[in-house]
Amino acid sequence: MRERFPAPGLGALTQRVLVGVSREITVLATTYRPGAPEFSREVAETILRRGGTVRVVLATDLLAVDAVSDHAGWLAARGAPPRTADRVPLHTLLIDDDLAVVTDPTGERFVREPARLDALHATAERLWARGVPLAHLPRSRPRTEQVLRLLAEGLTDEAVARRIGVSVRTVRNDIATTMTGMDAHSRFQAGVRAAQLGLI
Template sequence: MLGLDHWQETAYFALLDGPALGLDELVGRSGLEHDVLKGALTRLEDRGLISRLSGRPARWTALPPEHAIEVLLLARERDIRRVRALTQWLAEKHRKGRIGQDAAALIEVITGPEGVALCGQQLFNSAEREVRGIDAPPYAQAKDGSSVNSSANVASRGVRSRFIYGQDNLTLPGTIGRIEHDVSHGEEVRILPHAPMKIILSDDQAGLIPLVATPQVLDSCILVRPSALLDALSALFETLWQQAQQYVTGGVTDDGTADTDGTLTEDERRILSLLAVGLSDEAIARQLGIGLRTVQRRVQALLVRLGAGSRFQAGVLAAGRGWWRPPA
């Protein structure tokens, strides 16, 4: 609804048809966790949909929907105007970048799963300084079944590798294992709530993006050579990289060295890492191949050991003890 996520909608509807409620009452009515609910209430207040009443304990009430939603509509209209202005600016920049150049030399359409896989692998192999990308399914595979891979091709050559993953993709089977393998080979990984598109960038010389925005099968891509479009893709990646959360696979102290004092077991390190990027207990259980109740017991044990009242607080306290390093 007008840019609200699931948690904000749930909290708003819990307040819409009743009197002002306190936090504990809202938890019972909405079914949301305390930390999630607090964040949703803050964003609803910022959007002018609800109001926090004075007094203690704090209570919230829904504002008249006809006025609040009108404010949201006006904000959405301003966002649309800004996006249109940006689109016009990008189009003009792209047009000027192509003046006097052969368009066919700047953009090439790659078709067929084998062609896409080979092109992607060539981008990794040809990089001299850095490979960057946004990782999202589907994945290209060559005829022999091998997948396009980053870390195995760049680690031995001293090429920097940076990749962004969408949080929703972390629940796919095998994703966490692949990330941990790549990180162990020196790849830098960050997490966003949602990966907007799939990208591979090789230095500042080439980029590869799907021909279709949300492909079911990766059988066609656009190869982009140095141009205004490649500059825009590079700028998009860097903007998202700054916004994304760092993925940490194990305990790291403040000076960047591994925590080897036995404070955490390997399973506890992995659970803490997955908690930090927002995975649910069910998703953690699937990724680690252990039972849901086992995960729940270990999460609760971590909270108790840290003296934390929430998952977020657990991450803060663990960072303070040098058990892991939060994003810079």
């Protein structure tokens, strides 16, 4: 039985195309549209369950939208953490190697021409390679953000622990978790990424 993706506002052709995704979907997101396939958990879950790959590059300012931030965290929890980029040129959905859906103010355009597909894939690869891996810092853990802010102010682990009333070990665990989630190899790199994401 073939899966169906009920996505409000999508044309029947787009829905049929998404049902056929077999290997990979790459999203370059410049805007948020409720019900759009690039933000559909059902679409992503089905592709991941098939053993496919879901790659999402978000324009950094989209993280200010609660629904986008929640979706990013959901993807990260499933092993498909999105990346962010300051400038994403086109809102694009790349499906396997043979189709792209480009969305602009005039609507959705399907791209199948090999030369244009190659150009879109090259853009997606560049953005993915340069994108900042997104750590999901759940809203239920504001302490992590406090730790990041206090470290950015130059406080030691011990001073941070005293300030927020936890053990030094807890502070160090928060730092280690944050570094892992941000794919950072140093505290400095974690700080830079936290600043890029507006966390500090």
